[in-house]
Amino acid sequence: MFNPVYxxxxxxxxxxxTVLEAMLPYLGEHYGNASSRHEYGRAARRAIxxxxxxxxxxxRAHPTEVIFTSGGSEANNLFIxxxxxxxxxxxxxxxxxxxxxxxxxxxxxxxxxxxVREIAVDTDCRLASADFAAAxxxxxxxxxxxxxxxxxxxxxxxxxxxxxxxxxxQGRAWFHSDAVQALGKIPLDFRSMNAAxxxxxxxxxxxxxxxxxxxxxxxxxxxxxxxxxxxxxxxxGLRSGTENVPAIVGFGVACAEAVAQLQETTQRIxxxxxxxxxxxAAQGARIFALAAERLPNTVYFSLPSLDGETLVxxxxxxxxxxxxxxxxxxxxxxPSHVLLAMxxxxxxxxxxxxxxxxxxxxxxxIAGFLQAIAATQTNLxxxxxxxx
Amino acid sequence: xxxxxxYLDYSATTPVDPRVAAKMIPWLTEHFGNPAxxxxxxxWEAEKVVEEAREEVAKLVNADPREIVWTSGATxxxxxxxxxxxxxxxxxxxxxxxTVATEHKAVLDTVKELExxxxxxxxxxxxxxxxxxxxxxxxxxxKDTVLASVMAVNNEIGVIQPIAELGxxxxxxxxxxxxxxxxATGKMPLDLSKLKVDxxxxxxxxxxxxxxxxxxxxxxxxxxxxxxxxxxxxxxxGMRSGTLxxxxxxxxxxxxxxxxxxxxxxxxxxRMLRDRLLKGLQDIEETYVNGDLEQRxxxxxxxxxxxxxxxxxIMAVKDIAVSSGSACTSASLEPSYVLRALGRxxxxxxxxxxxxxxxFTTEEEIDFTIKLLHDKMGKLRELSPLWEMFKDGIDxxxxxxxxx
Numbered sequence: 060m061f062n063p064v065y066x067x068x069x070x071x072x073x074x075x076x077t078v079l080e081a082m083l084p085y086l087g088e089h090y091g092n093a094s095s096r097h098e099y100g101r102a103a104r105r106a107i108x109x110x111x112x113x114x115x116x117x118x119r120a121h122p123t124e125v126i127f128t129s130g131g132s133e134a135n136n137l138f139i140x141x142x143x144x145x146x147x148x149x150x151x152x153x154x155x156x157x158x159x160x161x162x163x164x165x166x167x168x169x170x171x172x173x174x175v176r177e178i179a180v181d182t183d184c185r186l187a188s189a190d191f192a193a194a195x196x197x198x199x200x201x202x203x204x205x206x207x208x209x210x211x212x213x214x215x216x217x218x219x220x221x222x223x224x225x226x227x228x229q230g231r232a233w234f235h236s237d238a239v240q241a242l243g244k245i246p247l248d249f250r251s252m253n254a255a256x257x258x259x260x261x262x263x264x265x266x267x268x269x270x271x272x273x274x275x276x277x278x279x280x281x282x283x284x285x286x287x288x289x290x291x292x293x294x295x296g297l298r299s300g301t302e303n304v305p306a307i308v309g310f311g312v313a314c315a316e317a318v319a320q321l322q323e324t325t326q327r328i329x330x331x332x333x334x335x336x337x338x339x340a341a342q343g344a345r346i347f348a349l350a351a352e353r354l355p356n357t358v359y360f361s362l363p364s365l366d367g368e369t370l371v372x373x374x375x376x377x378x379x380x381x382x383x384x385x386x387x388x389x390x391x392x393x394p395s396h397v398l399l400a401m402x403x404x405x406x407x408x409x410x411x412x413x414x415x416x417x418x419x420x421x422x423x424x425i426a427g428f429l430q431a432i433a434a435t436q437t438n439l440x441x442x443x444x445x446x447x
Numbered sequence: 448x449x450x451x452x453x454y455l456d457y458s459a460t461t462p463v464d465p466r467v468a469a470k471m472i473p474w475l476t477e478h479f480g481n482p483a484x485x486x487x488x489x490x491w492e493a494e495k496v497v498e499e500a501r502e503e504v505a506k507l508v509n510a511d512p513r514e515i516v517w518t519s520g521a522t523x524x525x526x527x528x529x530x531x532x533x534x535x536x537x538x539x540x541x542x543x544x545x546t547v548a549t550e551h552k553a554v555l556d557t558v559k560e561l562e563x564x565x566x567x568x569x570x571x572x573x574x575x576x577x578x579x580x581x582x583x584x585x586x587x588x589x590k591d592t593v594l595a596s597v598m599a600v601n602n603e604i605g606v607i608q609p610i611a612e613l614g615x616x617x618x619x620x621x622x623x624x625x626x627x628x629x630x631a632t633g634k635m636p637l638d639l640s641k642l643k644v645d646x647x648x649x650x651x652x653x654x655x656x657x658x659x660x661x662x663x664x665x666x667x668x669x670x671x672x673x674x675x676x677x678x679x680x681x682x683x684x685g686m687r688s689g690t691l692x693x694x695x696x697x698x699x700x701x702x703x704x705x706x707x708x709x710x711x712x713x714x715x716x717x718r719m720l721r722d723r724l725l726k727g728l729q730d731i732e733e734t735y736v737n738g739d740l741e742q743r744x745x746x747x748x749x750x751x752x753x754x755x756x757x758x759x760x761i762m763a764v765k766d767i768a769v770s771s772g773s774a775c776t777s778a779s780l781e782p783s784y785v786l787r788a789l790g791r792x793x794x795x796x797x798x799x800x801x802x803x804x805x806x807f808t809t810e811e812e813i814d815f816t817i818k819l820l821h822d823k824m825g826k827l828r829e830l831s832p833l834w835e836m837f838k839d840g841i842d843x844x845x846x847x848x849x850x851x
Binding site: 063067073074079082086087088091095096129131133135136167270289299300302305306371372375379382383 | 475675
């Protein structure tokens with residue numbers, strides 16, 4: 060395969076070489092089942108314990124607060140359904156820009172009598188504080204607001220929102236935040252978030268140079284959770300099933316490395332993104348959530364004259380891998396629910412393209428990308444004029 | 448040179464076959480795309496290999512690839528099958544479930560959870576040989592039995608339940624039939640074009656594939672519907688959301704391809720090794736094989752050694768990696784619930800050992816194990832007052848033990 064320039068790091072990331080190195084022994088000679096009591100099993104158990112410490116350390120949580128899952132989707136499902144299962148039908152409040160793996164489990168709760176209260180965002184993808192306050196006044200039992208949005212990269216002030224939720228609901232609501240896109244891109248401190256009233260965070264390995272197939276729910280032990288998957292009682296009874304040792308080991312190493320390099324990566328990537336945004340703006344692009352605090356790697360834009368699918372296809376031919384909307388719902392022709400929630404007109408929303416940079420992205424790649432966009436525009440304009 | 452401890456715990460997990468690992472690694476490294484990415488070749492190529500692997504999994508069990516749903520493993524598959532079907536059909540069929548007392552915890556705990564939610568369950572007690580009878584099963588089924596779940600191969604004693612016949616009975620009764628086949632793939636032929644099985648759970652890591660990946664077979668004709676247990680982006684036709692772990696899926700596909708191609712010859716070799724082990728251990732006095740020896744996969748030998756204490760036995764044989772009960776529950780000191788269900792005493796259940804043999808087991812390893820057990824058993828029994836009394840001809844069941 061001819062390798063296009065990869066600018067879709069919010070969909071998934073290449074594996075870090077150190078992560079591969081750490082994983083390989085567990086795909087080889089250390090193959091034991093962590094529940095086995097013999098040396099093969101104990102070696103696997105030690106590796107999981109170490110990974111749990113690494114993941115906990117990366118987000119300043121206690122290792123016993125880390126529940127390993129098969130990924131971010133499962134962790135989100137575990138929190139939403141697991142917490143709801145221990146409560147009488149009530150209200151779950153979530154932002155209008157959540158990932159489908161938060162929205163859909165919440166929707167599934169409706170059949171059990173739950174109400175879903177969506178919280179509006181402003182035109183820059185920030186939670187509308189008046190509506191957030193109004194939603195809290197309705198005394199929800201569960202609140203879920205993502206830390207960083209996968210499409211726009213907008214970062215919410217989760218600690219402040221959780222503090223407000225705690226105050227208005229008098230500590231009644233469990234507050235969860237999907238931090239899948241934030242981990243490794245901005246500093247995360249579960250201890251201080253927890254002090255402010257955040258009770259759980261969702262993490263995923265494959266968004267920060269770890270393998271697919273591992274994630275975690277970091278959860279305050281006061282939250283009464285029912286497991287989603289029963290059978291054997293692994294992960295303190297909250298997630299049964301033989302542990303995926305190599306992926307968990309990889310997750311630990313990826314967390315440690317991404318967090319250690321976070322500052323350096325941010326310093327390197329931010330100017331590249333600024334360059335990209337300057338170039339896009341000069342070509343008439345509308346960049347979304349520009350006024351919000353955003354992840355340093357994400358640019359979400361539309362060129363008013365171009366539809367997103369067309370642009371993405373052209374960019375693919377020019378050798379650039381980007382996304383139109385989120386990877387998980389890329390089969391869906393509907394315009395992004397995130398952009399619609401921001402009040403973006405459907406026509407413009409359909410043109411949205413997401414570029415997400417990684418630690419290895421170079422200045423040359425960004426320059427090349429901007430040239431490709433310019434070429435596409437010129438090309439399409441000349442086509443239009445011929446037809447016209 | 449023997450690598451110690453000798454691994455005889457293939458039913459807990461298997462090493463990843465080097466051919467499987469080799470096939471996985473490119474999908475961890477240069478081909479890292481998200482199979483759900485529709486806008487670039489990184490995604491397309493990942494989606495393509497995911498579908499190729501789905502075909503391999505389907506082929507091993509003679510199913511249609513569209514009947515295979517990826518999960519994180521057999522535990523999740525069992526949960527998805529049982530909860531998913533029970534919830535979907537409870538309203539139309541009823542809320543009664545039939546299963547067997549010797550099922551894996553992933554089935555038993557799931558059924559227990561459904562009981563908490565208002566379902567009713569019947570747990571069939573197997574015969575002393577570990578098998579359930581057709582009459583027993585037929586009697587247990589009711590008009591409102593929405594689902595029956597019976598494993599193909601037991602993880603502790605390796606016995607094969609008569610799933611073909613059980614499936615026929617279920618079909619007649621209009622009961623959905625789920626089979627946990629985690630321990631069966633690669634060990635016995637499974638033909639879903641013939642078996643009347645509606646849902647079947649698979650695991651990769653019991654068949655030389657990686658951990659963290661499994662699948663659920665969901666029959667299309669007649670069509671079985673299940674309620675998703677994990678919601679999100681609508682992956683796997685809405686039945687199971689979450690980013691697909693490409694490398695793990697590729698690994699499972701390759702592992703199942705190898706299983707299909709090599710099962711016949713491999714099982715002959717394994718049967719020979721198992722018989723050698725059995726023969727070597729049978730001349731130790733007071734040993735009891737647990738579970739039927741005929742209706743059984745060749746990989747498994749489960750033996751209770753009378754008049755030795757379970758924990759000391761495990762400590763004494765540190766040079767072999769075996770399990771005393773299922774790996775998934777061996778953290779508990781309770782005697783194996785499977786052996787208890789067979790009617791074994793607590794003592795015999797405690798002093799049981801499961802030897803499971805696999806692709807990389809050698810004759811040398813088997814001979815080492817036989818010798819080790821002969822040596823250790825002699826020493827352990829020398830220290831055992833019970834053994835001494837038994838040798839003196841005292842009927843231990845008649846002894847009145849002083850309370851303390």
